Amino acid sequence: MSLKKSLLIIILVLLADQVSKIYIKTNFVYEQTEIIFSWFKIYFIENSGAAWGTKLSDFLPISESTGKLILTIFRIFAVFGIGYWLWDIIKKGSPKTLIFAVSLIFAGALGNIIDSVFYGMIFDHSYGQVSTLFADEPYGSLFHGRVVDMLYFPLIDTTWPDWVPSFGGQRFRFFEPVFNIADTAISTGVGILIVFNKRAFPKKEEIQETTDQNS
Known part of the structure:
Protein backbone atom coordinates (compact mmCIF):
# COMPACT_ATOMS: atom_id res chain seq x y z
CA MET A 1 0.00 0.00 0.00
CA SER A 2 1.31 3.43 -0.95
CA LEU A 3 1.73 6.44 1.32
CA LYS A 4 -1.08 8.25 -0.53
CA LYS A 5 -3.59 5.47 0.17
CA SER A 6 -2.53 5.33 3.81
CA LEU A 7 -2.98 9.11 4.15
CA LEU A 8 -6.41 8.85 2.52
CA ILE A 9 -7.50 6.29 5.12
CA ILE A 10 -6.19 8.48 7.93
CA ILE A 11 -7.88 11.61 6.60
CA LEU A 12 -11.25 9.86 6.11
CA VAL A 13 -11.19 8.40 9.63
CA LEU A 14 -10.18 11.75 11.15
CA LEU A 15 -12.91 13.61 9.27
CA ALA A 16 -15.61 11.14 10.31
CA ASP A 17 -14.35 11.17 13.90
CA GLN A 18 -14.05 14.91 14.34
CA VAL A 19 -17.26 15.80 12.47
CA SER A 20 -19.23 13.37 14.64
CA LYS A 21 -17.64 14.68 17.85
CA ILE A 22 -18.18 18.35 16.99
CA TYR A 23 -21.78 17.61 16.02
CA ILE A 24 -22.45 15.83 19.31
CA LYS A 25 -20.74 18.57 21.36
CA THR A 26 -22.72 21.34 19.69
CA ASN A 27 -26.10 19.58 19.62
CA PHE A 28 -26.27 17.37 22.72
CA VAL A 29 -26.34 18.10 26.43
CA TYR A 30 -24.08 15.89 28.55
CA GLU A 31 -25.59 12.39 29.02
CA GLN A 32 -28.36 13.11 26.49
CA THR A 33 -29.51 9.94 24.73
CA GLU A 34 -31.04 9.37 21.31
CA ILE A 35 -32.39 5.86 20.70
CA ILE A 36 -31.68 4.68 17.15
CA PHE A 37 -32.53 1.03 17.77
CA SER A 38 -33.15 -0.87 21.00
CA TRP A 39 -29.57 -2.17 20.72
CA PHE A 40 -27.93 1.07 19.48
CA LYS A 41 -28.07 4.49 21.09
CA ILE A 42 -26.30 7.81 20.75
CA TYR A 43 -25.28 8.57 24.32
CA PHE A 44 -23.09 11.63 24.87
CA ILE A 45 -20.45 11.39 27.57
CA GLU A 46 -16.88 12.66 27.91
CA ASN A 47 -13.83 10.70 29.00
CA SER A 48 -11.09 12.57 30.81
CA GLY A 49 -9.01 9.47 31.44
CA ALA A 50 -7.71 6.38 29.68
CA ALA A 51 -9.71 3.36 28.51
CA TRP A 52 -12.96 2.72 30.45
CA GLY A 53 -12.60 6.19 32.00
CA THR A 54 -9.65 5.15 34.18
CA LYS A 55 -7.69 8.06 35.67
CA LEU A 56 -4.06 8.10 36.82
CA SER A 57 -5.18 9.97 39.93
CA ASP A 58 -7.12 6.83 40.90
CA PHE A 59 -3.81 4.99 41.35
CA LEU A 60 -1.18 7.66 41.97
CA PRO A 61 -0.98 10.41 44.62
CA ILE A 62 -1.43 13.19 42.06
CA SER A 63 -4.22 15.61 41.19
CA GLU A 64 -6.69 14.79 38.46
CA SER A 65 -5.36 17.74 36.40
CA THR A 66 -1.77 16.49 36.65
CA GLY A 67 -2.85 12.96 35.79
CA LYS A 68 -4.70 14.25 32.74
CA LEU A 69 -1.62 16.17 31.57
CA ILE A 70 0.64 13.13 31.99
CA LEU A 71 -1.82 10.95 30.10
CA THR A 72 -2.11 13.43 27.23
CA ILE A 73 1.67 13.74 26.89
CA PHE A 74 1.97 9.95 26.91
CA ARG A 75 -0.64 9.74 24.15
CA ILE A 76 1.28 12.28 22.07
CA PHE A 77 4.48 10.23 22.32
CA ALA A 78 2.49 7.10 21.47
CA VAL A 79 1.07 8.77 18.35
CA PHE A 80 4.56 9.79 17.22
CA GLY A 81 5.72 6.21 17.79
CA ILE A 82 2.83 4.76 15.78
CA GLY A 83 3.40 7.37 13.06
CA TYR A 84 7.05 6.39 12.77
CA TRP A 85 6.10 2.70 12.62
CA LEU A 86 3.62 3.45 9.82
CA TRP A 87 6.19 5.44 7.84
CA ASP A 88 8.76 2.68 8.29
CA ILE A 89 6.52 -0.18 7.13
CA ILE A 90 5.40 1.83 4.09
CA LYS A 91 9.01 2.55 3.18
CA LYS A 92 9.88 -1.13 3.53
CA GLY A 93 6.96 -2.22 1.35
CA SER A 94 5.32 -4.26 4.11
CA PRO A 95 2.07 -6.19 3.48
CA LYS A 96 -1.04 -4.15 2.73
CA THR A 97 -2.81 -5.77 5.68
CA LEU A 98 -0.21 -4.43 8.11
CA ILE A 99 -0.18 -0.94 6.60
CA PHE A 100 -3.99 -0.76 6.54
CA ALA A 101 -4.25 -1.87 10.18
CA VAL A 102 -1.57 0.54 11.43
CA SER A 103 -3.14 3.37 9.42
CA LEU A 104 -6.43 2.78 11.28
CA ILE A 105 -4.67 2.66 14.65
CA PHE A 106 -2.74 5.86 13.90
CA ALA A 107 -5.86 7.70 12.72
CA GLY A 108 -7.81 6.63 15.81
CA ALA A 109 -5.05 7.59 18.21
CA LEU A 110 -4.65 10.96 16.49
CA GLY A 111 -8.40 11.56 16.60
CA ASN A 112 -8.53 11.15 20.37
CA ILE A 113 -5.37 13.21 20.81
CA ILE A 114 -7.09 16.15 19.10
CA ASP A 115 -9.79 16.01 21.79
CA SER A 116 -7.29 15.73 24.65
CA VAL A 117 -5.08 18.56 23.44
CA PHE A 118 -7.50 21.12 21.98
CA TYR A 119 -11.10 20.56 23.07
CA GLY A 120 -10.57 22.04 26.52
CA MET A 121 -9.62 25.40 25.01
CA ILE A 122 -12.21 25.63 22.20
CA PHE A 123 -15.44 24.33 23.82
CA ASP A 124 -17.33 25.38 26.92
CA HIS A 125 -18.85 22.70 29.15
CA SER A 126 -21.84 20.54 28.21
CA TYR A 127 -23.44 20.12 31.66
CA GLY A 128 -27.03 21.30 31.40
CA GLN A 129 -26.33 23.17 28.17
CA VAL A 130 -25.32 22.62 24.56
CA ALA A 135 -16.43 29.58 23.28
CA ASP A 136 -15.47 32.75 25.14
CA GLU A 137 -15.14 30.76 28.37
CA PRO A 138 -13.80 27.28 27.51
CA TYR A 139 -14.05 24.50 30.09
CA GLY A 140 -10.32 23.74 30.20
CA SER A 141 -6.96 24.57 28.70
CA LEU A 142 -4.40 23.18 26.28
CA PHE A 143 -3.69 19.48 27.00
CA HIS A 144 -6.66 19.25 29.36
CA GLY A 145 -9.48 18.41 26.96
CA ARG A 146 -11.91 15.52 27.38
CA VAL A 147 -12.49 12.86 24.74
CA VAL A 148 -16.03 12.83 23.33
CA ASP A 149 -17.79 9.44 23.26
CA MET A 150 -21.24 8.73 21.87
CA LEU A 151 -21.61 5.23 20.36
CA TYR A 152 -23.44 2.89 22.71
CA PHE A 153 -24.49 -0.67 21.90
CA PRO A 154 -26.44 -2.25 24.80
CA LEU A 155 -26.99 -5.48 22.86
CA ILE A 156 -28.21 -7.25 25.99
CA ASP A 157 -29.97 -5.34 28.77
CA THR A 158 -31.57 -7.65 31.30
CA THR A 159 -31.53 -8.78 34.93
CA TRP A 160 -29.84 -11.88 36.30
CA PRO A 161 -32.39 -14.47 37.55
CA ASP A 162 -32.71 -14.54 41.32
CA TRP A 163 -31.36 -18.10 41.46
CA VAL A 164 -27.94 -17.11 40.02
CA PRO A 165 -25.37 -17.08 42.88
CA SER A 166 -23.88 -13.66 43.73
CA PHE A 167 -25.48 -11.96 40.71
CA GLY A 168 -29.15 -12.79 41.19
CA GLY A 169 -31.41 -9.77 40.78
CA GLN A 170 -28.59 -7.56 39.53
CA ARG A 171 -28.69 -5.82 36.18
CA PHE A 172 -26.64 -7.28 33.33
CA ARG A 173 -25.80 -5.19 30.29
CA PHE A 174 -23.65 -6.09 27.29
CA PHE A 175 -22.01 -4.15 25.63
CA GLU A 176 -21.45 -1.51 28.36
CA PRO A 177 -18.64 0.82 27.10
CA VAL A 178 -19.46 4.03 25.22
CA PHE A 179 -16.94 4.85 22.50
CA ASN A 180 -16.35 6.90 19.34
CA ILE A 181 -15.20 6.46 15.74
CA ALA A 182 -11.54 6.89 16.72
CA ASP A 183 -11.87 4.06 19.25
CA THR A 184 -13.54 1.94 16.56
CA ALA A 185 -10.63 2.54 14.18
CA ILE A 186 -8.10 1.56 16.85
CA SER A 187 -10.03 -1.59 17.81
CA THR A 188 -10.50 -2.56 14.15
CA GLY A 189 -6.80 -2.09 13.43
CA VAL A 190 -5.78 -4.17 16.45
CA GLY A 191 -8.36 -6.81 15.53
CA ILE A 192 -6.95 -7.07 12.01
CA LEU A 193 -3.44 -7.56 13.40
CA ILE A 194 -4.69 -10.34 15.67
CA VAL A 195 -6.98 -12.17 13.23
CA PHE A 196 -4.75 -11.77 10.16
CA ASN A 197 -1.47 -12.00 12.04
CA LYS A 198 0.23 -14.30 9.53
CA ARG A 199 -0.76 -12.08 6.63
CA ALA A 200 0.35 -8.90 8.40
CA PHE A 201 3.62 -10.38 9.67
CA PRO A 202 4.68 -13.03 7.12
CA LYS A 203 7.82 -15.03 7.70
CA LYS A 204 10.94 -14.15 5.71
CA GLU A 205 10.51 -17.26 3.57
CA GLU A 206 6.98 -16.19 2.59
CA ILE A 207 8.15 -12.66 1.76
CA GLN A 208 10.90 -14.09 -0.45
CA GLU A 209 8.42 -16.35 -2.27
CA THR A 210 6.09 -13.42 -2.92
CA THR A 211 9.00 -11.31 -4.18
CA ASP A 212 10.15 -14.12 -6.51
CA GLN A 213 6.64 -14.57 -7.88
CA ASN A 214 6.28 -10.85 -8.61
CA SER A 215 9.70 -10.58 -10.28
Whole structure:
Protein backbone atom coordinates (compact mmCIF):
# COMPACT_ATOMS: atom_id res chain seq x y z
CA MET A 1 0.00 0.00 0.00
CA SER A 2 1.31 3.43 -0.95
CA LEU A 3 1.73 6.44 1.32
CA LYS A 4 -1.08 8.25 -0.53
CA LYS A 5 -3.59 5.47 0.17
CA SER A 6 -2.53 5.33 3.81
CA LEU A 7 -2.98 9.11 4.15
CA LEU A 8 -6.41 8.85 2.52
CA ILE A 9 -7.50 6.29 5.12
CA ILE A 10 -6.19 8.48 7.93
CA ILE A 11 -7.88 11.61 6.60
CA LEU A 12 -11.25 9.86 6.11
CA VAL A 13 -11.19 8.40 9.63
CA LEU A 14 -10.18 11.75 11.15
CA LEU A 15 -12.91 13.61 9.27
CA ALA A 16 -15.61 11.14 10.31
CA ASP A 17 -14.35 11.17 13.90
CA GLN A 18 -14.05 14.91 14.34
CA VAL A 19 -17.26 15.80 12.47
CA SER A 20 -19.23 13.37 14.64
CA LYS A 21 -17.64 14.68 17.85
CA ILE A 22 -18.18 18.35 16.99
CA TYR A 23 -21.78 17.61 16.02
CA ILE A 24 -22.45 15.83 19.31
CA LYS A 25 -20.74 18.57 21.36
CA THR A 26 -22.72 21.34 19.69
CA ASN A 27 -26.10 19.58 19.62
CA PHE A 28 -26.27 17.37 22.72
CA VAL A 29 -26.34 18.10 26.43
CA TYR A 30 -24.08 15.89 28.55
CA GLU A 31 -25.59 12.39 29.02
CA GLN A 32 -28.36 13.11 26.49
CA THR A 33 -29.51 9.94 24.73
CA GLU A 34 -31.04 9.37 21.31
CA ILE A 35 -32.39 5.86 20.70
CA ILE A 36 -31.68 4.68 17.15
CA PHE A 37 -32.53 1.03 17.77
CA SER A 38 -33.15 -0.87 21.00
CA TRP A 39 -29.57 -2.17 20.72
CA PHE A 40 -27.93 1.07 19.48
CA LYS A 41 -28.07 4.49 21.09
CA ILE A 42 -26.30 7.81 20.75
CA TYR A 43 -25.28 8.57 24.32
CA PHE A 44 -23.09 11.63 24.87
CA ILE A 45 -20.45 11.39 27.57
CA GLU A 46 -16.88 12.66 27.91
CA ASN A 47 -13.83 10.70 29.00
CA SER A 48 -11.09 12.57 30.81
CA GLY A 49 -9.01 9.47 31.44
CA ALA A 50 -7.71 6.38 29.68
CA ALA A 51 -9.71 3.36 28.51
CA TRP A 52 -12.96 2.72 30.45
CA GLY A 53 -12.60 6.19 32.00
CA THR A 54 -9.65 5.15 34.18
CA LYS A 55 -7.69 8.06 35.67
CA LEU A 56 -4.06 8.10 36.82
CA SER A 57 -5.18 9.97 39.93
CA ASP A 58 -7.12 6.83 40.90
CA PHE A 59 -3.81 4.99 41.35
CA LEU A 60 -1.18 7.66 41.97
CA PRO A 61 -0.98 10.41 44.62
CA ILE A 62 -1.43 13.19 42.06
CA SER A 63 -4.22 15.61 41.19
CA GLU A 64 -6.69 14.79 38.46
CA SER A 65 -5.36 17.74 36.40
CA THR A 66 -1.77 16.49 36.65
CA GLY A 67 -2.85 12.96 35.79
CA LYS A 68 -4.70 14.25 32.74
CA LEU A 69 -1.62 16.17 31.57
CA ILE A 70 0.64 13.13 31.99
CA LEU A 71 -1.82 10.95 30.10
CA THR A 72 -2.11 13.43 27.23
CA ILE A 73 1.67 13.74 26.89
CA PHE A 74 1.97 9.95 26.91
CA ARG A 75 -0.64 9.74 24.15
CA ILE A 76 1.28 12.28 22.07
CA PHE A 77 4.48 10.23 22.32
CA ALA A 78 2.49 7.10 21.47
CA VAL A 79 1.07 8.77 18.35
CA PHE A 80 4.56 9.79 17.22
CA GLY A 81 5.72 6.21 17.79
CA ILE A 82 2.83 4.76 15.78
CA GLY A 83 3.40 7.37 13.06
CA TYR A 84 7.05 6.39 12.77
CA TRP A 85 6.10 2.70 12.62
CA LEU A 86 3.62 3.45 9.82
CA TRP A 87 6.19 5.44 7.84
CA ASP A 88 8.76 2.68 8.29
CA ILE A 89 6.52 -0.18 7.13
CA ILE A 90 5.40 1.83 4.09
CA LYS A 91 9.01 2.55 3.18
CA LYS A 92 9.88 -1.13 3.53
CA GLY A 93 6.96 -2.22 1.35
CA SER A 94 5.32 -4.26 4.11
CA PRO A 95 2.07 -6.19 3.48
CA LYS A 96 -1.04 -4.15 2.73
CA THR A 97 -2.81 -5.77 5.68
CA LEU A 98 -0.21 -4.43 8.11
CA ILE A 99 -0.18 -0.94 6.60
CA PHE A 100 -3.99 -0.76 6.54
CA ALA A 101 -4.25 -1.87 10.18
CA VAL A 102 -1.57 0.54 11.43
CA SER A 103 -3.14 3.37 9.42
CA LEU A 104 -6.43 2.78 11.28
CA ILE A 105 -4.67 2.66 14.65
CA PHE A 106 -2.74 5.86 13.90
CA ALA A 107 -5.86 7.70 12.72
CA GLY A 108 -7.81 6.63 15.81
CA ALA A 109 -5.05 7.59 18.21
CA LEU A 110 -4.65 10.96 16.49
CA GLY A 111 -8.40 11.56 16.60
CA ASN A 112 -8.53 11.15 20.37
CA ILE A 113 -5.37 13.21 20.81
CA ILE A 114 -7.09 16.15 19.10
CA ASP A 115 -9.79 16.01 21.79
CA SER A 116 -7.29 15.73 24.65
CA VAL A 117 -5.08 18.56 23.44
CA PHE A 118 -7.50 21.12 21.98
CA TYR A 119 -11.10 20.56 23.07
CA GLY A 120 -10.57 22.04 26.52
CA MET A 121 -9.62 25.40 25.01
CA ILE A 122 -12.21 25.63 22.20
CA PHE A 123 -15.44 24.33 23.82
CA ASP A 124 -17.33 25.38 26.92
CA HIS A 125 -18.85 22.70 29.15
CA SER A 126 -21.84 20.54 28.21
CA TYR A 127 -23.44 20.12 31.66
CA GLY A 128 -27.03 21.30 31.40
CA GLN A 129 -26.33 23.17 28.17
CA VAL A 130 -25.32 22.62 24.56
CA SER A 131 -21.64 23.40 24.15
CA THR A 132 -20.37 26.23 21.95
CA LEU A 133 -17.47 25.85 19.53
CA PHE A 134 -14.76 28.51 20.05
CA ALA A 135 -16.43 29.58 23.28
CA ASP A 136 -15.47 32.75 25.14
CA GLU A 137 -15.14 30.76 28.37
CA PRO A 138 -13.80 27.28 27.51
CA TYR A 139 -14.05 24.50 30.09
CA GLY A 140 -10.32 23.74 30.20
CA SER A 141 -6.96 24.57 28.70
CA LEU A 142 -4.40 23.18 26.28
CA PHE A 143 -3.69 19.48 27.00
CA HIS A 144 -6.66 19.25 29.36
CA GLY A 145 -9.48 18.41 26.96
CA ARG A 146 -11.91 15.52 27.38
CA VAL A 147 -12.49 12.86 24.74
CA VAL A 148 -16.03 12.83 23.33
CA ASP A 149 -17.79 9.44 23.26
CA MET A 150 -21.24 8.73 21.87
CA LEU A 151 -21.61 5.23 20.36
CA TYR A 152 -23.44 2.89 22.71
CA PHE A 153 -24.49 -0.67 21.90
CA PRO A 154 -26.44 -2.25 24.80
CA LEU A 155 -26.99 -5.48 22.86
CA ILE A 156 -28.21 -7.25 25.99
CA ASP A 157 -29.97 -5.34 28.77
CA THR A 158 -31.57 -7.65 31.30
CA THR A 159 -31.53 -8.78 34.93
CA TRP A 160 -29.84 -11.88 36.30
CA PRO A 161 -32.39 -14.47 37.55
CA ASP A 162 -32.71 -14.54 41.32
CA TRP A 163 -31.36 -18.10 41.46
CA VAL A 164 -27.94 -17.11 40.02
CA PRO A 165 -25.37 -17.08 42.88
CA SER A 166 -23.88 -13.66 43.73
CA PHE A 167 -25.48 -11.96 40.71
CA GLY A 168 -29.15 -12.79 41.19
CA GLY A 169 -31.41 -9.77 40.78
CA GLN A 170 -28.59 -7.56 39.53
CA ARG A 171 -28.69 -5.82 36.18
CA PHE A 172 -26.64 -7.28 33.33
CA ARG A 173 -25.80 -5.19 30.29
CA PHE A 174 -23.65 -6.09 27.29
CA PHE A 175 -22.01 -4.15 25.63
CA GLU A 176 -21.45 -1.51 28.36
CA PRO A 177 -18.64 0.82 27.10
CA VAL A 178 -19.46 4.03 25.22
CA PHE A 179 -16.94 4.85 22.50
CA ASN A 180 -16.35 6.90 19.34
CA ILE A 181 -15.20 6.46 15.74
CA ALA A 182 -11.54 6.89 16.72
CA ASP A 183 -11.87 4.06 19.25
CA THR A 184 -13.54 1.94 16.56
CA ALA A 185 -10.63 2.54 14.18
CA ILE A 186 -8.10 1.56 16.85
CA SER A 187 -10.03 -1.59 17.81
CA THR A 188 -10.50 -2.56 14.15
CA GLY A 189 -6.80 -2.09 13.43
CA VAL A 190 -5.78 -4.17 16.45
CA GLY A 191 -8.36 -6.81 15.53
CA ILE A 192 -6.95 -7.07 12.01
CA LEU A 193 -3.44 -7.56 13.40
CA ILE A 194 -4.69 -10.34 15.67
CA VAL A 195 -6.98 -12.17 13.23
CA PHE A 196 -4.75 -11.77 10.16
CA ASN A 197 -1.47 -12.00 12.04
CA LYS A 198 0.23 -14.30 9.53
CA ARG A 199 -0.76 -12.08 6.63
CA ALA A 200 0.35 -8.90 8.40
CA PHE A 201 3.62 -10.38 9.67
CA PRO A 202 4.68 -13.03 7.12
CA LYS A 203 7.82 -15.03 7.70
CA LYS A 204 10.94 -14.15 5.71
CA GLU A 205 10.51 -17.26 3.57
CA GLU A 206 6.98 -16.19 2.59
CA ILE A 207 8.15 -12.66 1.76
CA GLN A 208 10.90 -14.09 -0.45
CA GLU A 209 8.42 -16.35 -2.27
CA THR A 210 6.09 -13.42 -2.92
CA THR A 211 9.00 -11.31 -4.18
CA ASP A 212 10.15 -14.12 -6.51
CA GLN A 213 6.64 -14.57 -7.88
CA ASN A 214 6.28 -10.85 -8.61
CA SER A 215 9.70 -10.58 -10.28
